[in-house]
Amino acid sequence: QVHLVESGGGLVQSGGSLRLSCAASGSIFRINSMGWYRQAPGKQRELVATFLSHGSTNYADSVKGRFTISRDNAENSVYLQMNKLEPEDTAVYYCNAAARRDPGDYYRDYWGQGTQVTVSS
16 A cells, blocks of 8 residues: 655744645555645645656646645655745645556555644734
8 A cells, every 4th residue: 555644734824834745655666646635624625736757747826836846756755835825725735646556556546644734814
């Protein structure tokens, strides 16, 4: 199985910064993409940012220019630098990876447990 462990969440004031980290471990043959999603109370889970194999990235319009996703393939890790945080960014943030456990497997989505980010006004 693929296990994702997240860290870095917390409570900050508007305009502050946080850096989220996620490390993948377990039976991993290959990771295709990694990314971050978030879910606020009463809302659907939404994509925040993704990082693909060849450096291509994708950001939600609401975080462009404020958040930066990065990836360390050697450590099977992905990071999210969040700057200029706003109360609207308050949510549980989830790490995601599309991975195969072995050559006979197909790509599956794996999820972390989530980490709370709260931004006060």
